[in-house]
Amino acid sequence: MPDFDATIIGAGAVGLAIASELSSYGMNILLVEQHDSFGLETSSRNSEVIHSGIYYKTDSLKAKLCLEGNRLLYEFCDKFHVNYLKTGKYIISIDEQDNNNLLDLLEKGKRNGVSGLRLAKAEEVEFHNPGIICKSAIYSPETGIIDSHGLMYKLEINAQLNNTTFAYNHRVVDLNYQDEFVVTLETKDKSYYTVTSKYIINSAGLNSDKIAEMIGINIHQNGYKLKYCKGHYFRLDYHFSGIAKNLIYPLPPENYTGLGVHLTIDLGGGLKIGPDTKYINDDKLEYSVPDTLKQKFYDAATKYIRNLKIENIYPDQSGIRPKLQGPGEPQRDFIINEESDLGFPGMVNLIGIESPGLTSCLAIAKHVKSLLK
Numbered sequence: 001m002p003d004f005d006a007t008i009i010g011a012g013a014v015g016l017a018i019a020s021e022l023s024s025y026g027m028n029i030l031l032v033e034q035h036d037s038f039g040l041e042t043s044s045r046n047s048e049v050i051h052s053g054i055y056y057k058t059d060s061l062k063a064k065l066c067l068e069g070n071r072l073l074y075e076f077c078d079k080f081h082v083n084y085l086k087t088g089k090y091i092i093s094i095d096e097q098d099n100n101n102l103l104d105l106l107e108k109g110k111r112n113g114v115s116g117l118r119l120a121k122a123e124e125v126e127f128h129n130p131g132i133i134c135k136s137a138i139y140s141p142e143t144g145i146i147d148s149h150g151l152m153y154k155l156e157i158n159a160q161l162n163n164t165t166f167a168y169n170h171r172v173v174d175l176n177y178q179d180e181f182v183v184t185l186e187t188k189d190k191s192y193y194t195v196t197s198k199y200i201i202n203s204a205g206l207n208s209d210k211i212a213e214m215i216g217i218n219i220h221q222n223g224y225k226l227k228y229c230k231g232h233y234f235r236l237d238y239h240f241s242g243i244a245k246n247l248i249y250p251l252p253p254e255n256y257t258g259l260g261v262h263l264t265i266d267l268g269g270g271l272k273i274g275p276d277t278k279y280i281n282d283d284k285l286e287y288s289v290p291d292t293l294k295q296k297f298y299d300a301a302t303k304y305i306r307n308l309k310i311e312n313i314y315p316d317q318s319g320i321r322p323k324l325q326g327p328g329e330p331q332r333d334f335i336i337n338e339e340s341d342l343g344f345p346g347m348v349n350l351i352g353i354e355s356p357g358l359t360s361c362l363a364i365a366k367h368v369k370s371l372l373k
Contacts, residue, residue, distance in 0.1 A: 002197050003030070003196045003197065004029065004030040004195060004198070005022075005027040005028045005029065005198050006022055006030070006197060006198065006201060007029075007032060007181065007183055007200055008022075008201040008203055009172055009201065009202050009203060009211055010032075010033065010204040011032075011035075011037075011039065011152075011166070012038070012041065012042060012043035012205050013039060013152055013357065013358050014203050014205075014357055015201070015203035015204075016038055016155035016156055016159065016361075017155055017364065018368050019155070019156075020159045020162070020365065021365035021366060021369055022368075022369060022372075023158075023159050023162030023163065023164045028163070029163075029164040029165065030164075030197065031159065031164055031167065032167045032172060033169075033170065034169070036168050036169050037168060038153075038156055041205055041320070042319060042321065042322060043148060043152060043205075044152075046148070046355065046358060047262070047272075048145050048147070048264075049089075049143065049145055049146075049264060050086075050145065050358075051066055051355065052066070052089070052140045052143050053070060053109070053113070053114045054108065054112065054117065055108075055109075055252060055259065056112065056333075057333065058108065060333045061334040061336060062333055062334055062360070063112045065334070065363040065364055065367060066360050067113055069356070069359045069361060069363035070142055070359055073146065074086070074144075076151075077146065077151070080154045080158075082146065082151050082154055083150055084145065085144055085145050085265075086142070087145055087245065087246050087247050088141045088142075088144075088247070089247040089249060090120060090125050090138070090140075090249070091137060091249045091250075092125060092135075092248060092249070093137065094250060094304055095135060098135065098251050105138060105251065106119065106138050115141075116139075117140055118139050119136065119137070119139075120136065120138070121136060122134050122135055125137050128246055129243065129245060129248060130242070130243060131242075131244060131307070132243065132244055132304055132306065133303075133305070134304055143247055145247070145266065145267060146358075169187060169188040170185045170187055172184070173185070174214065175200070177215060177343075177344050180197065181196065181197045181346070182194055183197060199346045199347070199372055200346065200347045201348050201368060202347065202350060202351070205322055206226070208224075208350060208351045208352075209225055209351055212349050215344060216344075217342055217344075217349075224335060224351050226322045226324065226352065227279060227325070228279065228281070228282050228285070228322065228323070229258075229278065230280050230319070231278070231320075231321060232276055232290075232297075232315070233274030233316040234272065234274060234289070234293070234297045234313040234316055235313065236270070236313055237312045237313075240312060244263055244271065245265070248262060248304065249262040258277040259355070261274055261275070261276055261300040261301060262274075272316050273297055273313065274297065274316070275319065276293070276296065276297070279327050280320070285320060287320075289316060289318050291314075291315055293315075294310060294315075321354040322351070322352060322354055323352060323354055334352055335351040335352050336348065336349070336350050336367060336371070345373075348368050348371055348372070350364070350368070
């Protein structure tokens, strides 16, 4: 018998959700994380937005799992007392040329099944958000913000109560399949040991393609190779906190490389703008926010924020997205594959889990459970 029913690699929001879901069915779970706590990479370096599902290709995993995940996430927060705020969101047009694109996006959201979407006039947007300038907008009532750390903490507790074994400060350095999975782990003090597992769930985020490659999958041939895309945020002076009570998003750029430099509210009432999109080499994972980016963010934000001055913004945080889509390429869907066809029955690879991964985490966990025989 293997040591564990399932070994999950990566303790971000998605890995924790999978651990909580599978362990609730009595499975013996090991969750491996290279850092000393959960969620220290992509899951804690984002806008903390609960998305509605409007942006994604109809019938894609992103669209379906975001829609289901939105509902599940609000239910989970109510049940387990995770702090959130259903702010609603306006996706705004800045000039008359945007209006057709706005209508196209509205129709896409309706096809995806997003509830409550409607057009809004500039007067409505500016009544609720007196610091915002726009021509017209889509209103999305199901969008909100969440305490992502609080969410992950509750998921960790749920998994622990179901006897999940957590191996923080452990890194997977070798992975083989011999009728069961053999996982070699390296500890912080450079000790090594192996465990066996019936299932492997690769939820390693920025390293998920490397884990797939480690077991012998050709990540280039199968389209699993990640491209790292850094996003920076700038924060607005505290006296701007009254300019908006809704999230404000410009129309997304072509091919949806990102969602544009948008205005988000945090649970403390502060405002930040971002993220931008900057593809980086995978050997340069650092999280600085250069002050030299201030002009770029100011130019983007002044298109829709009234009376903003460049001295009103300052560097905040950054995050790195594990994207499958490269610069100038079409939008890519999540990869969530059970790998029997590649010769690894019982392995589920989750690759390219960027936005809306946080929103979708509980729905992704249920989807992974459905893939396991």
